[in-house]
Amino acid sequence: MLSPPVQLLIRWHVPKILASLIMITFSSSLVIGAGYLTTPAITHWIKQAPISLVKMLDEEQELKDTISSIKKTSKQVSNAVSQIISQSDTRRQVLYQQQDWLNKLLNELKTSMTLLLLIMTLTLFLLVSGDGLIFNLIRLNHNRLTRRQLIALWRRLPGEVGRYLGAAFLTNLVTGLITSSILWYLNVPMPWVWLVLVTFARFIPYIGVAAVTLLIFAVALSDFHHFWLAFTPAAIFLVLTTIIGMFVDPLVHGMRLKVNPIVVFVSVIFWGWLWGIVGAIIAVPMLTVALVVSQSMGWHTLTRIVTTRSS
Numbered sequence: 001m002l003s004p005p006v007q008l009l010i011r012w013h014v015p016k017i018l019a020s021l022i023m024i025t026f027s028s029s030l031v032i033g034a035g036y037l038t039t040p041a042i043t044h045w046i047k048q049a050p051i052s053l054v055k056m057l058d059e060e061q062e063l064k065d066t067i068s069s070i071k072k073t074s075k076q077v078s079n080a081v082s083q084i085i086s087q088s089d090t091r092r093q094v095l096y097q098q099q100d101w102l103n104k105l106l107n108e109l110k111t112s113m114t115l116l117l118l119i120m121t122l123t124l125f126l127l128v129s130g131d132g133l134i135f136n137l138i139r140l141n142h143n144r145l146t147r148r149q150l151i152a153l154w155r156r157l158p159g160e161v162g163r164y165l166g167a168a169f170l171t172n173l174v175t176g177l178i179t180s181s182i183l184w185y186l187n188v189p190m191p192w193v194w195l196v197l198v199t200f201a202r203f204i205p206y207i208g209v210a211a212v213t214l215l216i217f218a219v220a221l222s223d224f225h226h227f228w229l230a231f232t233p234a235a236i237f238l239v240l241t242t243i244i245g246m247f248v249d250p251l252v253h254g255m256r257l258k259v260n261p262i263v264v265f266v267s268v269i270f271w272g273w274l275w276g277i278v279g280a281i282i283a284v285p286m287l288t289v290a291l292v293v294s295q296s297m298g299w300h301t302l303t304r305i306v307t308t309r310s311s
Helices: 003-011 016-059 061-087 101-139 142-183 191-202 207-224 227-252 261-276 276-297 300-308
Strands: none
Touching: 003 016, 003 142, 016 101, 016 191, 101 142, 142 191, 142 227, 142 276, 191 207, 207 227, 261 276, 276 300
């Protein structure tokens, strides 16, 4: 994603190392700014949400009775399990150390910042010296035709993937701005947090949109105290992102949407299972890389498998 703007700065006679540093600083600022914008609001909502939900449950007698029944059943199951454990001849003692969730959040934040620093350092090295490493590896191949194909592939790949990610980012950003404006108008809490969440969640096909929809419903429910009022903003967001997905996304980055939806879904599930949220985010860009590689190297079988056929 950073390679095309770095090449643009180089064409403007900016030294390569300086151009790479500028883009690294810019991208880091975006990530840190997104965290600074969302973390305080989400933390405040997490503190207030239980109180609001308890108040709503007190007003919804039928739902309250259902939850009470579930709690009663759960308690009976828990007691039965405890009796089974107490009857078993075991000498192990398990020590449960409870830690405040804020401390966990701080620890996760420290780990994330460390990983971010490592990623940005590696990205800087790749932007400055990545071309030389790739071309040295290509020279190891003794087939002249294959070397030409690999060189053409490397020259095309960063631009193709960078344009796709840049177009997807701008589309998601516009979708986030529209969503935030609508939710602000509907008095849904944390309006600008949705800008960040929608922008990044839409990189995960299907699952990201579903997660944001459920989160909007939960936040609205804790504030409006009524199911139908909470359902309205979630439904509006779902309709909005569906319209954008059907009409805007094909115009902005058609390559991704030529991939068979089954392949996209399986890829998201597989990489999400393997690498968590990061794997789910990079699943579709990796499919884009696979398509560019197959087209450049003449692997038409793979292209026919993963893409949809035109009638």
